[in-house]
Amino acid sequence: MNATILALLGYIIWIMIMLLALASYRTVFNQLQKRTSLVFKADGSDVGALGQRLTRAHLNAVECFPFIGGIMLLALAINASAITNALAFIVLGARLAQSIIHISSISNAAVILRFVFFLVQFGICAYWAVMLLIKFL
Numbered sequence: 470m471n472a473t474i475l476a477l478l479g480y481i482i483w484i485m486i487m488l489l490a491l492a493s494y495r496t497v498f499n500q501l502q503k504r505t506s507l508v509f510k511a512d513g514s515d516v517g518a519l520g521q522r523l524t525r526a527h528l529n530a531v532e533c534f535p536f537i538g539g540i541m542l543l544a545l546a547i548n549a550s551a552i553t554n555a556l557a558f559i560v561l562g563a564r565l566a567q568s569i570i571h572i573s574s575i576s577n578a579a580v581i582l583r584f585v586f587f588l589v590q591f592g593i594c595a596y597w598a599v600m601l602l603i604k605f606l
Contacts (some may be wrong), residue, residue, distance in 0.1 A: 475548070475558075476561040477557075479561045480530075480537065481538070483561075491513075491527050494519070495509055495520065511544065522571060522572050525571060533590065537560060544601060550576055556593045556597070563590045567586035
């Protein structure tokens with residue numbers, strides 16, 4: 470497997486890990502709070518601060534998947550993963566870091582650092598998009 474495939478698989482697995490963590494957290498939260506309802510607010514505001522941060526981190530990863538995963542899938546589909554391979558693990562690392570910071574803290578410094586990691590992902594994907602476009606013009 471090449472780096473793009475591994476990074477894409479890593480991103481998907483990360484989303485799955487966060488989803489499992491969120492489901493586990495909500496289950497334990499329900500049991501501890503003796504809640505009878507299995508209905509949760511989509512923003513996580515009804516399961517405590519950690520639950521809300523975990524919910525938002527998971528949703529943020531899902532929201533970013535179309536442009537990150539999409540560009541990786543496009544590169545693989547058109548046999549141009551040589552363009553994405555060199556930076557694929559940096560994008561995955563930045564996504565993991567952004568999510569971990571999102572879950573860990575809401576301090577101003579954490580929010581700024583989280584945004585920096587988002588910009589790394591966005592910037593690399595923008596670069597990839599331009600390189601893919603140039604390749605096929």
